[in-house]
Amino acid sequence: MASPRARDVELIGQVHPLVRFVKDQIRMLQEQEAVFYPAVSVRLDLAQAPTAVGPGSYVFITHRWMVEGVQTKEQLYFAAAPLGDAAALADEPAEQLIVRAATAGTDWLEARNVIDLPRAAEIASRLSAGAEAEYRAYVQRMRDENNDRADLQIATLDRHLRNQTEKLQTVREKHIAAGRDNLAKATARQIEILQQSVSLKRQKIERQRRLEPRHEEACLGVIKVSGE
Secondary structure (H helix, E strand, O other), X not given: OOOHHHHOOOOOOOOOHHHHHHHHHHHHHHHOOOOOOXXXXXXXXXXXXXXOOOOEEEEEEEEEEEEEOOOEEEEEEEEEEEOOOOOOOOHHHHHHHHHHHHHHOEEOOOHHHHOOHHHHHHHHHXXXXXXXXXXXXXXXXXXXXXXXXXXXXXXXXXXXXXXXXXXXXXXXXXXXXXXOHHHHHXXXXXXXXXXXXXXXXXXXHHHHOOOEEEEEEEEEEEEEEEOO
């Protein structure tokens, strides 16, 4: 029979219900003008841990990244490393470890008495430095995508303006040829309104081209993975 760890292979992506829940909780804290994000200590049974994660203690951080532009996007960043000298976990196991600790873990109340707190703080600082580098790369990717999206929207807008103007101009010329001056003037007014509308939309897109990035620490702590 396959072990619970072998069967439990759900991948936690940015649209997973738990991720959305975490985002909602952070947003709720912000609306309450809370600026403190907790340090936690959690015990997780080995059977509930990702298969790539063995027994031991792990320091973790979770950051929230946001960008506002043509579209608004949010992403949670996860990082974790053993409480020792080993390298940090890969992105996917780190995310799975943190999410499973949040859903299946229990309080590890004695953590502050049994772990090396200065070492844990040092590892958390190293993870945060790595998160900063990843955040800068993320913002650059989002900036490039935002510019591409703005260019596409403007090109679509210009094409719409050109096509509609040509149609209305044809209608106006027919009215003039038939001596329908009032209708010709009304059609010319339609062209002016169309141009004004497109101009406003273009201005909005150009404003949104200026990407506004933000990031914040959501949570940090220590997870003990144990078979006990």
